[in-house]
Amino acid sequence: xxxxxxxxxxxxxxxxxxxxxxxxxxxxxxxxxxxxxxxxxxxxxxxxxxxxxxxxxxxxxxxxxxxxxxxxxxxxxxxxxxxxxxxxxxxxxxxxxxxxxxxxxxxxxxxxxxxxxxxxxxxxxxxxxxxxxxxxxxxxxxxxxxxxxxxxxxxxxxxxxxxxxxxxxxxxxxxxxxxxxxxxxxxxxxxxxxxxxxxxxxxxxxxxxxxxxxxxxxxxxxxxxxxx
Numbered sequence: 001x002x003x004x005x006x007x008x009x010x011x012x013x014x015x016x017x018x019x020x021x022x023x024x025x026x027x028x029x030x031x032x033x034x035x036x037x038x039x040x041x042x043x044x045x046x047x048x049x050x051x052x053x054x055x056x057x058x059x060x061x062x063x064x065x066x067x068x069x070x071x072x073x074x075x076x077x078x079x080x081x082x083x084x085x086x087x088x089x090x091x092x093x094x095x096x097x098x099x100x101x102x103x104x105x106x107x108x109x110x111x112x113x114x115x116x117x118x119x120x121x122x123x124x125x126x127x128x129x130x131x132x133x134x135x136x137x138x139x140x141x142x143x144x145x146x147x148x149x150x151x152x153x154x155x156x157x158x159x160x161x162x163x164x165x166x167x168x169x170x171x172x173x174x175x176x177x178x179x180x181x182x183x184x185x186x187x188x189x190x191x192x193x194x195x196x197x198x199x200x201x202x203x204x205x206x207x208x209x210x211x212x213x214x215x216x217x218x219x220x221x222x223x224x225x226x227x228x
Contacts, residue, residue, distance in 0.1 A: 011049035016056050018043070020159065023062060023073055025128060030075035034063065062159045076160065078211050084160035085208035089201045091154050092138060096196035098145035100188055107144045111137060111185050115178065122174035130174050137181055141188070141200070172210065180206065 019039070022028045036054065040047045054071050057063040064074045099107075114137040121129035135158075142154050180203050187196035 011045060012052045012056070015039070015043065015045065015049050016053035019053060019057060020062060021132075028073050030073050032073045033069075034071045034073065036071070057159075060156060060159045081160055082208050082211050084157055085204055085211075088154075088157050088160065089204040089208075091150060091157070092142065092204060093197040093201040095142045095145040095147070095150055095154070096184060096188065096200040097193040098147055098150075099141050100191050100193040100196045102146045103141075103144040103188055107140055108185075108189060110140055111188070114140065115181055115185060118178035118181070119175060122178045125174070127172075127174060130178065134177075134181075141184070177207075 019028070019034065028034060034054065036047055036050050040050045043050070054063055054065075058065050058071070061076075062074060063071050065071050114133045117133040118130050118137070121127075121133060139158075142151050145151070183199040184196060184203060187199050
């Protein structure tokens with residue numbers, strides 16, 4: 001994998017993003033060791049920002065650090081992802097409500113561009129690019145809320161949002177998933193806070209439902225009581 005040159009002022013975040021994306025791509029599978037010195041050498045950076053990035057990923061729950069063994073990749077179960085969605089839905093609905101009042105025209109244009117990027121990736125069957133644009137779409141709205149506390153809390157759920165596509169069902173309709181963002185964008189363009197919040201909440205809870213078959217495949221088969 002070839003990574004773009006790093007901007008020295010933001011090494012920690014860029015390295016974190018590279019490692020996270022490799023985890024999502026399966027390049028670093030569950031249980032794989034992540035060697036700090038090797039990554040630093042590969043990326044052409046010192047060990048300090050790699051260490052900081054790994055610490056961030058450990059706090060986000062992507063990485064496990066064990067004494068004398070170092071860091072390894074922790075897997076997310078479908079159950080963990082499903083549990084994260086109501087929390088994301090609450091935070092991002094609030095973000096959408098606030099963003100409807102505060103979002104700039106430049107940010108609205110960015111959202112439109114990301115929607116088209118999602119659609120183009122979906123049309124060529126590229127789940128990786130679709131997932132990255134999807135994550136950027138949501139992050140743009142959270143930033144547009146102009147609420148540092150909300151953004152900080154949301155950041156802890158970032159791995160869950162970015163892991164979603166990589167573990168979802170084979171054959172998932174990526175174009176339909178992309179188009180689910182349209183009502184959110186339309187509400188933000190109209191500066192309609194209630195509509196934006198409702199569209200965001202509905203979007204995320206519908207997405208959670210797409211993961212439930214994965215939950216059952218992990219050994220939690222539904223029974224009559226669970227389906228009631």
